[in-house]
Amino acid sequence: MKIPPKGLPKEEIFKILQSYKGEDLDWKSGRVLGFIYDPGKKVHDVTHEAYTMYLTENALDPLSFPSLLRLENEVVRMTANLLGCDNEVVGNFTSGGTESLILAVKTARDYSRAVKPHITEPELVLPITAHSSFFKACHYLGIKPVVTRVHDDSFGTDVAAMRMAITDNTILLVASAPGYAHGVVDPVPEIAALALEKDLLCHVDACVGGIHLSYMRKLGYDVPDFGLNVPGVTSLSVDLHKYGYAAKGASIILHKNKALRKYQIWGCSRWTGYPVINPAITSAKSGGPMAAAWAVLNYMGDDGYMEIVQEVMQATKLMIEGVNRIDGLRVLGNPDMCMFALASTTDKINVYHLAEEMKKTGWYLQPQFARENSPSNLHISLNRSTVPQAEAFLRDFEATVEEIRNREVDQQTRDLQEELKKLSLKFDDETFFKLAEMAGVTGTEPPERMDKVNMLLEALPYDISEYVLVEYLNN
Template identity: 40%
Template sequence: MRPAEEILAELGELRAGDLPTRGGRTLAYVYDSGLDGVDDLAAAAHAQAAGANGLDPTAFPSLLRMENDLVAAASRLLGGTPRAVGSVTSGGTESCMLAVLAAREGRTEVIAPNVVLPATAHAAFHKAAHLFRVRPVILPVDPVTFRADPDTMTAAIDDDTVLVVASAPSYAHGVLDPIAEIAAGAAARGVRMHVDACIGGWVLPYFRRLGRSVPEFGFTVDGVTSVSVDLHKYAYCPKGTSVLLHADAELRRGHFFADAGWPGYTMLNSTLQSTRSGGPLAAAWAVLHHLGDDGYLALAQASLDAVEVVRAEIEDIDGLRLVVEPNSTLLAITTDGEGLDLFTLADEMGDRGWYVQPQFAHQSSPANLHLTITAANRGGEAEFGAALRHSAAAAREAGPVVVDEGIAAFLEGLDPDALTAEEFGELLAAAGMGGGAGLPERMAEINAMLAIARPALRERLLQEFLGFLYRPS
């Protein structure tokens, strides 16, 4: 056997190439409270319960108690009544998928069910529709505010609609849909209404308490039947914990699964998973009890302050602007005109130690850079602003990325349903990734190619790229 110290040292070397998860420099994917000791507490709690299995709550009653505690805390925050129930899942995507599954199973008489979505709804709902064979009815949003239109959504509800979805807030733009109006339309047709509050659910109620105007979006809104909220976002818990709440137990029943039709134990699952480590559950339980209501209020204040200062830094840079007025912790940056390439700007920020997430143009939404602001960004706004200013100057000097006409024509002629390994290899070579070259250090040229690809082709290209990455050495 190799010594444990040697293995941990090797792990540390591997992790050295990852984006940082502390310090507020990775403005997507991670959520950092900026508080000392929180991660250590979570790791210790995770270690205590990692070997316990959430598959059977009667065998591990501690996990049952902790899950009920987490659900109760989320329900109190989001206006649940004593009838409200919930399940802890592995993340926002699983929570959203289970909401769709429960709605489908709650209307088994519907032969061809559909779910009504604004175009800004998270892709998790598209995934759920694909896997559970529910037709997504995707509707345009306001081209300026990027909010769903209640009248359009209500008009789209038909006898086969099993669920209506809205966001609080949407990931791409950080704006809240008009939840009350959409829920009223769904209720009038007797259809379930899900609010995707995976990002905003744990921070927006505190923003309201701090004086920010935040419309109600939880169970206090008539017609809302389920809400998802991620604990590994603004509850600052480790990855792997989200809560799906239902207004009552009957609404939840459809995503439970039981099978006694085999010779082993009777399988009984409350989520998509069977075996579930107790580690993430215990870590979330420990962090919530440690931070408490006052702690979360203070963290929300820090996040809110950081959003305002970062916004001012962005608006002070010539050529940059926000895509839409923010009313949460998510910002989308775009340019006023030509000469400043967003994908190059992202690379330049990366060179200066900041990760910002490129988002491609879609309908009226221009190409932009996504920023997730957390409490850890408070106090570092000026440093971020300086990096953004210098990056913008460098990107402007470099000029726009221009895709070679031959490559553009090649992309235009590709059929996503018939893409061959050879064609994908040609694109990898054009991107400088052929012959085992590995991941490039800069992504502007690749993103520029993806930006001109049709969405269906982009999906196929990225699927092939994923397959290229996940190969044993």
């Protein structure tokens, strides 16, 4: 494709863009149970207007656009106050949870370089349920991830296992509030106390739960402690574009104090251009996400958030109880908020088949691979738009379960799964293309069904499945 020699009319451009969206998930339907956090049209309109109002302003230089610095400071302070932080807590606005987590890990690495220079091969201790972005951060920053188990019943972090994993090279302990996969909040006070005992930093990933859990507490729900007011917690991340219902590109990284936050910041004056100072990873960035986040926090207010949280939690209770009533299925652990994972308790129900058939009725559920003591499962995140759809979901879900009950995995796939488990690290491009063909993945278009693909990827050793994912995207 080339840039057209002559510009297209505005009407044609938007007609083409609209046509491109034809195969996308219908995020306004309330039936997309992952990725989407829809607050409804009124809130969406406010965020859209605020975003476009600041679309062009560049947050690279706060001296040129001081309004952006003010917006950032006010959004950070509102978030910190909601989370019960004291006035020593400082923070910055980032593009999302991944950037916030990378910054938390960078801060720990650079802090350890300053105060523990003997550590030359730093390690990060985290449970298997911690977000994938921690592994990305370790990959980018040259840190070894040391993964620990979670409890079989609760899927919360096994603190004793975490203690055993600490070495002289450990620089950071990680907890989640909640872990995305199961919606379970880790025992943050115990993990943070361990960090204090061992003179380590402790980060709480509250990207998905920080806002929602805080309003649950205001409503009287029994919410486990997870914030920077817990002794030993030194940093915390919270996304505003999830259950804060802000536009995409809005997260906050908070630190216990300025003394720690300084290891996050980067500056440069050694080149021939203007001096640069970056509190986050990106330099030039639109003021749109920041303005939209500020607008939604002020527009919603405590009362607006509490209304949504109450409705969503009632729908969550309804859906969890409904799933648990179905013979052969169970919700994993005891979810602490409006997200959960469901798994099969019998070989007569294949959750990957279930996800594919639910697509036909307009529902999107998120497949999650079996890892350690967490079985193959489907993830569900509820949001405001899900509330009026909860009963319809249960009707469609129960009917679909009965439709696929006793549907067997074909013999070719079963045989291939067993072979894949034996694969060595010597996995080349030729093997990749053969595997892709067997899984029905050919050409550049995504496959029509993902159940077989997911079963085969799940069967592969971790490092090989990650190699396959990279090769697929690259090809």
